[in-house]
Amino acid sequence: xxxxRFLAGDPVIVTAALTGGVHGKEATPNLPETPAEIGRAAGxxxxxxxxxxxxxxxxxxxxxxxxTERFQAIDDAVRDHTDDVVIQxxxxxxxxxxDERHRPLRTDPPPEMASLDMGPLNRYDHLTSxxxxxxxxxxxxxxxxxGIKPELEVFNDGHRNEVAGLLERRDLxxxxxxxxxFGPGTLTPPTPRNFLTAIDGLPEGALFNTLGFGRHxxxxxxxxxxxGGHVRVGLEDNVYYRRGELAASNAQLVERVVRVAEELGRxxxxxxxxxxILGL
Amino acid sequence: xxxxFLEYRDADGEMRFDTGRAYCTAASRFVQPMRxxxxxxxxxxxxxxxxxxxLAHEEPAP
Numbered sequence: 001x002x003x004x005r006f007l008a009g010d011p012v013i014v015t016a017a018l019t020g021g022v023h024g025k026e027a028t029p030n031l032p033e034t035p036a037e038i039g040r041a042a043g044x045x046x047x048x049x050x051x052x053x054x055x056x057x058x059x060x061x062x063x064x065x066x067x068t069e070r071f072q073a074i075d076d077a078v079r080d081h082t083d084d085v086v087i088q089x090x091x092x093x094x095x096x097x098x099d100e101r102h103r104p105l106r107t108d109p110p111p112e113m114a115s116l117d118m119g120p121l122n123r124y125d126h127l128t129s130x131x132x133x134x135x136x137x138x139x140x141x142x143x144x145x146x147g148i149k150p151e152l153e154v155f156n157d158g159h160r161n162e163v164a165g166l167l168e169r170r171d172l173x174x175x176x177x178x179x180x181x182f183g184p185g186t187l188t189p190p191t192p193r194n195f196l197t198a199i200d201g202l203p204e205g206a207l208f209n210t211l212g213f214g215r216h217x218x219x220x221x222x223x224x225x226x227x228g229g230h231v232r233v234g235l236e237d238n239v240y241y242r243r244g245e246l247a248a249s250n251a252q253l254v255e256r257v258v259r260v261a262e263e264l265g266r267x268x269x270x271x272x273x274x275x276x277i278l279g280l
Numbered sequence: 281x282x283x284x285f286l287e288y289r290d291a292d293g294e295m296r297f298d299t300g301r302a303y304c305t306a307a308s309r310f311v312q313p314m315r316x317x318x319x320x321x322x323x324x325x326x327x328x329x330x331x332x333x334x335l336a337h338e339e340p341a342p
Contacts, residue, residue, distance in 0.1 A: 025297060026310035061288075061299040063313040094314060095330070096323050124315070125332040127325075 002199055002208070005228030011269035012261045013230035013277060015052040015209060016045040018250050020236030021090065022123075024062040028239040028246050033062045035070075039077025042085060044251035045234075049258035051274040052086040052113065053078060054232065057104070066093055066100040072107045084271040086280065088113035088151060091139055094121070094129035101135065102142055110146040112280050114139075115179075118152055118159035118166070122186045133165070140170055149280055151209070152178045156188045160201050167203060176206040177278055179232060182220050183213030190216040195223050207277070214238050221257050225264050233257050283327035283334055286319040306337040 018041045019032050032041040042053045055078070057070035075087055089104040089111040105114055116139055117131040143150050150172070152163055163178060180198045182190035188198060190212055199208055210224025210231050211217075217238040221231040233253040241247040241256075258268050269277060285307075288300035292310060302316035303309070311319065318325045327334045 022312055022314045024301075024313045026295065026301065026312065058313065061301055063302070063316045095317070095325050100323070124318075124330075126330040127318075 002228035003226075006226055006264075006266065009265050009267065010228065011273050011277065012225055012266045013052060013209070013269045013274045014050045014254060014257060014261070015054055015088065015230070015232040015234075016042075016050040016250050016254050017054040017211075017232055017234035017236035018042065018045070019056050019058065020234075021056040021058070021064045021092065022236075023239070024058070028235065030246060030249055031235045031239070032250070033058050034060065035073040035077040038074050039081040041250050042078040043081030044249060045254045046082045046085045046271075048251045048254040049268040050085070050254045051269050051271040052088050053082075054088045054090065054115070054234070054236070055111075056090045056092075056236070064093070064096075066096060066103050068103045068106045071104050071111075075107050075111070086113060086271055086274055087111045088115065090115045092117050092129065092153070094123045095127055098135050098138070101139060105139070105142050105146055105148060110148050112275075113149045113151050113278075114143055115153050116140060116143070116150040118154055118162040119156075120186070121155050133162070133169075136162070136166060137169060140166070140172075149173070149177065149278055152176065153181060154178050154188075154198070155181050155186055157194075157198065157201075160198065163206075164203065173279060174205060175277075175279060176203055177209065178202060178206055179209040179211050180229075181211045181213070182216055187213065190220065192223065195220065195227075199227055199229065211237060215240065215243070217253070218256065218260075222260055222264075225257075225261050225266055230269075231257055231261070282321055283319045283331065285334060285337065286316075286327075304333055307333050 032038045057065040121129040208229040212220030289303040
């Protein structure tokens with residue numbers, strides 16, 4: 001029961017999603033896009049208490065890139081600015097060919113973690129990120145080969161069925177680590193009841209990370225902390241600190257959720273503790 | 281062929297960028313980087329099928 005982990009005061013893993021692949025500096029000038037900017041942001045969020053950085057790559061003008069070389073440049077910059085943070089690459093990519101989706105896994109060294117989108121997600125009015133089971137399986141196979149821990153991104157309740165299906169099809173190392181995502185569109189509608197339903201329906205022993213989009217970021221992170229989960233914050237998912245006020249940085253969002261966790265009696269996991277919790 | 285409404289600009293109003301960024305002249309704003317892939321017809325994307333802004337603004341054939 002996840003609430004037991006709250007009562008026990010288990011450490012909470014804070015993941016910072018620094019840049020994303022959907023919006024860019026047109027949404028907020030505070031969003032890091034270049035390897036140097038992302039590296040500096042990683043150092044700031046690590047100092048603030050994040051132990052995992054979730055990374056996307058971009059071209060020099062901010063547009064999406066899936067090139068291994070761009071991820072390598074970002075990883076190199078992150079390592080230059082951090083002490084021990086866990087690097088997690090995104091393998092997401094709406095309307096991008098499947099072979100491109102594998103390229104973020106091929107840095108040297110590989111990332112310790114990578115996202116694995118569990119099913120379809122609509123974008124705009126005419127696009128769907130398909131995330132077929134065949135792609136999920138092929139990405140997972142390459143993660144296994146490279147020693148990468150998958151972070152199973154659950155965009156909606158149907159994707160919990162997809163997690164169960166993945167566990168039937170393939171062997172996943174324990175603990176299974178999911179990210180439960182709440183927000184508009186294809187995402188699970190952001191209500192407390194849906195949150196409780198989602199965590200009740202996870203496979204036995206699975207851990208969960210909590211991601212609320214936009215104004216739902218802080219309340220859902222708080223619920224994640226209370227119910228024994230882990231949390232993800234950052235400018236990829238939310239560019240505001242409060243209504244009408246842009247967040248100054250990723251670190252500002254991390255600092256706030258760290259204060260909430262500590263006030264509620266859950267210490268923030270160090271990178272070493274994160275590796276132990278996740279079995280990295 | 282890229283979208284006819286696509287331009288690369290480094291400024292618009294108070295917004296300033298170090299490099300040229302995708303700007304939609306139909307919507308009169310910079311677009312998200314993910315949408316810029318649609319503007320540029322990258323991968324399997326086609327602005328004439330996948331962009332609701334283009335579809336709303338295209339001229340009907342004479």
